[in-house]
Amino acid sequence: MLNINRENLKASHQLIWFAIDFVMLGLLILNLALIIFDSIYGFIAVQDLLAVHAAGFHELYQPVHENFIFYDLLFVAVFLTEFFLRWGYAIRAQVYDRWYFYPFIHWYDLVGCIPVGSLRFLRVLRIISIIYRLHQYKIIDITQSRLYQFFNFYYEAFMEELSDRIVIKVLSGVQTEVGRGSPLFDRVQHEILYPRKAMLTDWLSERVSQAASEGYMPKRGELRVYLEERVDAALKQNLELSRLRYLPVVGPTIQETLEEAVGDIVANVIHQILEDLASSTNHAFIEDIVDVFLPAPELAPSPSRKQNEALISLIHDIIEAIKAQVRVKHWRSDLKERKDIP
Incomplete structure (x- = not known):
């Protein structure tokens, strides 16, 4: 009413x-x-x-x-x-x-x-x-109103059934196109990704900088202690370094000094790398990495047959997973839960 x-x-x-x-x-x-x-x-x-x-x-x-x-x-x-x-x-x-x-x-x-x-x-x-x-x-x-809820429920159910069939049909077509092999991958790489290489570089540079700043800087002290402990444990297991202890008088001192020096060097190197990544100077480094993954079309090596087959199989499995999720009929579970819909 x-x-x-x-x-x-x-x-x-x-x-x-x-x-x-x-x-x-x-x-x-x-x-x-x-x-x-x-x-x-x-x-x-x-x-x-x-x-x-x-x-x-x-x-x-x-x-x-x-x-x-x-x-x-x-x-x-x-x-x-x-x-x-x-x-x-x-x-x-x-x-x-x-x-x-x-x-x-x-x-x-x-x-x-x-x-x-x-x-x-x-x-x-x-x-x-x-x-x-x-x-x-x-x-x-x-x-x-109950009348509106009744018709709206079955309208939504109809639209879900219709849209699911359309989406599955489209995804099946995508699978067919992917199965044709490398031309699709070449087009994605050369016509979509490569023209946007600068944008991808800027985005990756910003994300890496943010991750390094928020993930490393607040805990660099804890990370330094952890690295020194790991290096110290690794050096103690080194047979050549352990023999220094048997040198008369200066052996233990030399061993201890080397352990501290190596630990400090490793911690400082990693600290410097992460600081560089957290700063804006990481852009050139990220750009070099992107150039490796997205070379110019004339310089890009042709993928091998096994690489193509592996990539096709991966994309095929991903689309199959999406199709399996699309096939789930949410309106049926809603119908079981709702007692007001006959």
């Missing part, structure tokens, strides 16, 4: 128009219900059934059925009056750029007024437009 937001209704300053909307909504629903009932009543079997089991109602409704166009024209007169009233308001308020735009934009209102069976049901569009307008102004919230 839809709830009317009275506060938004008062704040809209269009209370009269919304009142007309609600009246028209009721008349349209009543009119369509009569059209449907009269269409069913038109069958002789239905008339005979009512004549036997509801003779009073049959006698009462028979004149209405025989003159149904007349009664329908009464509704049409009301609908046309409301249409021209809104058209006049649209002209006065300059809602559209030209005065004659209104009937073209609201064509379904006019066509639905034609008293022909197939065109009468275009009045459903008028109902939808009124409900949508009320929803836009937040007078009602159709998303909270």
